[in-house]
Amino acid sequence: MGGVLVIWLLLFAGAVELSLGISHEIHLLRPQLGSSGHHVPGLSCLSWRLGVEAHNIIEWSTVPQACESYVGHYMLGHQYRKDSRAVVYEALTYAQSLKLAVDGKDIWVFDVDETSPSNLPYYAKHGFRVEAYNSTQFNNWVYEGKAPALPESLKLYKKLLSLGIKAVFITGRPEAQRNVTAANLRNVGYHTWEKLILKGSSAGTIVVYKSNERKKLKKSGYRIIDNIGDQWSDILGTNTENRTFKLSNPMYYIS
Amino acid sequence: MGGVLVIWLLLFAGAVELSLGISHEIHLLRPQLGSSGHHVPGLSCLSWRLGVEAHNIIEWSTVPQACESYVGHYMLGHQYRKDSRAVVYEALTYAQSLKLAVDGKDIWVFDVDETSPSNLPYYAKHGFRVEAYNSTQFNNWVYEGKAPALPESLKLYKKLLSLGIKAVFITGRPEAQRNVTAANLRNVGYHTWEKLILKGSSAGTIVVYKSNERKKLKKSGYRIIDNIGDQWSDILGTNTENRTFKLSNPMYYIS
Numbered sequence: 001m002g003g004v005l006v007i008w009l010l011l012f013a014g015a016v017e018l019s020l021g022i023s024h025e026i027h028l029l030r031p032q033l034g035s036s037g038h039h040v041p042g043l044s045c046l047s048w049r050l051g052v053e054a055h056n057i058i059e060w061s062t063v064p065q066a067c068e069s070y071v072g073h074y075m076l077g078h079q080y081r082k083d084s085r086a087v088v089y090e091a092l093t094y095a096q097s098l099k100l101a102v103d104g105k106d107i108w109v110f111d112v113d114e115t116s117p118s119n120l121p122y123y124a125k126h127g128f129r130v131e132a133y134n135s136t137q138f139n140n141w142v143y144e145g146k147a148p149a150l151p152e153s154l155k156l157y158k159k160l161l162s163l164g165i166k167a168v169f170i171t172g173r174p175e176a177q178r179n180v181t182a183a184n185l186r187n188v189g190y191h192t193w194e195k196l197i198l199k200g201s202s203a204g205t206i207v208v209y210k211s212n213e214r215k216k217l218k219k220s221g222y223r224i225i226d227n228i229g230d231q232w233s234d235i236l237g238t239n240t241e242n243r244t245f246k247l248s249n250p251m252y253y254i255s
Numbered sequence: 256m257g258g259v260l261v262i263w264l265l266l267f268a269g270a271v272e273l274s275l276g277i278s279h280e281i282h283l284l285r286p287q288l289g290s291s292g293h294h295v296p297g298l299s300c301l302s303w304r305l306g307v308e309a310h311n312i313i314e315w316s317t318v319p320q321a322c323e324s325y326v327g328h329y330m331l332g333h334q335y336r337k338d339s340r341a342v343v344y345e346a347l348t349y350a351q352s353l354k355l356a357v358d359g360k361d362i363w364v365f366d367v368d369e370t371s372p373s374n375l376p377y378y379a380k381h382g383f384r385v386e387a388y389n390s391t392q393f394n395n396w397v398y399e400g401k402a403p404a405l406p407e408s409l410k411l412y413k414k415l416l417s418l419g420i421k422a423v424f425i426t427g428r429p430e431a432q433r434n435v436t437a438a439n440l441r442n443v444g445y446h447t448w449e450k451l452i453l454k455g456s457s458a459g460t461i462v463v464y465k466s467n468e469r470k471k472l473k474k475s476g477y478r479i480i481d482n483i484g485d486q487w488s489d490i491l492g493t494n495t496e497n498r499t500f501k502l503s504n505p506m507y508y509i510s
Contacts, residue, residue, distance in 0.1 A: 047337045050503070056345050056500050058498075079299075082299040082302045083299075083302045083306075085299075085302070086303060086306045090306060090311050090312055246311055248305070
């Protein structure tokens with residue numbers, strides 16, 4: 001292995017298998033000072049991740065190489081799930097505090113990738129995006145339609161439905177992926193929605209695209225109760241309404 | 256001590272003494288299962304702090320009691336300083352990437368408390384805001400004028416000045432504290448500024464007050480390069496311009 005110590009993280013693989021429905025996967029995390037790990041002096045991966053989540057660190061293209069192992073352990077370990085749970089707890093507490101009209105016009109906007117279904121099984125095999133984005137490989141994964149639900153988001157989705165709030169999915173996935181996306185969502189528990197909005201040929205950033213779609217929803221008479229996403233571009237921009245919720249994602253940044 | 260195990264964290268006290276100029280202080284952190292610590296099932300203090308920094312958890316009044324020890328160790332330990340360093344690194348990288356006119360009209364807006372000077376010596380004695388805010392006690396501390404500089408912010412301040420960017424401080428402190436605030440800033444290394452703006456009798460939230468003050472600055476011909484603060488209310492609102500930077504503060508929330 002050329003001096004590279006390969007660590008088979010059976011423990012982590014097992015934890016993910018239980019909770020995100022991945023089977024027959026052995027996740028390979030390269031050691032911090034192995035092939036991935038030229039040392040970056042002074043870089044605290046924890047500070048980097050906090051900087052990403054607090055929107056201090058923006059427009060980055062790949063995870064710092066020295067943080068591959070850190071990000072991998074975070075995503076496959078307990079803390080990512082605890083962090084997701086804390087976000088969903090806040091979101092649900094907020095939703096339950098509202099006086100809703102229950103007239104079918106209250107909607108909650110969900111992002112898709114890394115919010116509703118999770119592509120973690122894919123990213124676990126591709127260095128948690130320490131590797132540059134490969135659209136062919138990623139689209140092959142998408143067309144398999146096997147992305148598991150992020151359990152915390154699915155819980156939120158179900159509880160919102162029980163409150164009479166409808167789900168609208170707005171995703172940067174292209175229109176060509178409508179069928180596989182719909183099937184994947186249904187297969188993992190997101191059985192119904194008011195709209196599933198995919199990105200057509202519209203130019204511009206995700207912030208602009210999503211802002212425009214929210215504007216259209218409001219013009220159609222919907223009331224946006226809230227937005228949840230793993231990217232700042234899911235929740236910045238206009239027509240976001242009162243509250244927004246940001247799930248963790250230290251793997252990639254979309255502007 | 257009534258069954259409460261008191262821990263004298265000499266190590267942490269020493270670390271703060273070195274870096275934040277606090278002497279003759281012994282910081283007392285209560286153990287998580289002692290007087291402060293009824294156990295809150297399922298609460299991850301790390302997730303709580305992340306939720307605060309990512310603006311998922313808002314309008315909270317005090318640190319959860321179970322997180323007093325966690326927040327105390329964070330604030331007095333290395334991670335708070337590493338996190339501050341990472342924010343300042345990003346801010347400085349951004350500032351250095353700009354083509355500046357160097358005509359004296361480029362300004363950088365700094366918040367005061369927990370951004371430029373730090374009241375950590377005060378909060379370390381008051382349970383890191385697991386206790387409710389006591390304005391009399393806090394104002395007594397302010398009038399002592401002894402808040403040390405947050406070293407990372409002072410470094411940013413100095414480098415910005417060397418780039419030809421001027422500092423404007425906008426603070427929620429009242430006008431009555433102008434002299435002591437100015438003296439405190441100067442004493443710890445913030446020797447000069449274009450404006451020091453304190454909150455007069457204007458009603459409304461800090462978001463509105465700071466947005467209005469930024470608007471006035473722009474009308475006066477200044478170009479706001481950036482904002483830095485430890486509260487979301489320092490950087491949300493209008494006229495924030497291109498980038499904003501959020502320093503950590505898990506001790507209190509100001510809307």
